[in-house]
Amino acid sequence: MILSDADILRRLEDGDLVVEPLDDPDIQIQPASVDLRLGREFLEFQHANIPCIHPNSEQEVADYVEETVVDDDDEFILHPGDFVLGTTYERVEIPDDLIAHVEGRSSLGRLAIVVHATAGLADPGYQGQITLELSNLGTAPVALSPGMRISQLTFTELKTPADRPYGEERGSKYQGQKGPQASKIQGDREFGGDQ
Numbered sequence: 001m002i003l004s005d006a007d008i009l010r011r012l013e014d015g016d017l018v019v020e021p022l023d024d025p026d027i028q029i030q031p032a033s034v035d036l037r038l039g040r041e042f043l044e045f046q047h048a049n050i051p052c053i054h055p056n057s058e059q060e061v062a063d064y065v066e067e068t069v070v071d072d073d074d075e076f077i078l079h080p081g082d083f084v085l086g087t088t089y090e091r092v093e094i095p096d097d098l099i100a101h102v103e104g105r106s107s108l109g110r111l112a113i114v115v116h117a118t119a120g121l122a123d124p125g126y127q128g129q130i131t132l133e134l135s136n137l138g139t140a141p142v143a144l145s146p147g148m149r150i151s152q153l154t155f156t157e158l159k160t161p162a163d164r165p166y167g168e169e170r171g172s173k174y175q176g177q178k179g180p181q182a183s184k185i186q187g188d189r190e191f192g193g194d195q
């Protein structure tokens with residue numbers, strides 16, 4: 001079952017679902033989703049310095065990215081073909097019996113801006129800000145400004161709560177993330193990590 005606005009409000013009031021700060025619920029809570037705003041931090045790959053990303057290398061992907069922080073009243077210009085990591089301004093807490101889907105907004109889709117390359121799911125138990133995989137699929141540069149509504153979350157209720165939710169207990173690598181986080185794929189067991 002997908003949560004409606006009334007369901008979302010009830011879960012937010014109960015306190016097990018958290019989206020904060022939710023400064024303007026009337027605008028941010030949509031009929032069956034919650035709009036999330038763009039944060040100020042962006043991570044860009046330093047193309048010139050990357051021979052190739054090897055998921056099994058000692059070299060962490062984070063070493064290949066550079067952070068840009070834009071002022072509240074400034075813009076980040078996303079050029080055609082660019083891929084950068086952004087973040088939602090809000091942090092979320094997803095209860096063990098919900099899964100959240102990270103979606104774009106139609107108004108931005110019409111400008112060819114997408115918010116995830118793949119993997120648009122926030123797991124039951126996930127807590128933190130959402131890293132956005134931002135791309136411009138179009139032909140014109142688009143200015144993104146901090147605080148604009150960039151993404152929406154929809155919520156699906158699970159038949160039963162997850163037995164082993166996302167979180168520290170299972171060593172989940174993005175739990176508690178603040179700001180955009182580069183891939184931690186080196187932590188995968190198949191690449192010598194323990195996750």
Ligand SMILES: O=c1ccn([C@H]2C[C@H](O)[C@@H](COP(=O)(O)OP(=O)(O)OP(=O)(O)O)O2)c(=O)[nH]1
Nearest residue numbers: 102116119120121122123126130131172173174
């Ligand atoms: O667009 C998204 C989608 C998900 N997440 C967060 C929430 C999610 O719970 C977590 C992990 O996502 P996923 O399970 O798809 O990634 P993984 O590479 O399999 O990581 P892990 O091994 O920690 O499960 O990342 C984001 O920040 N942005």
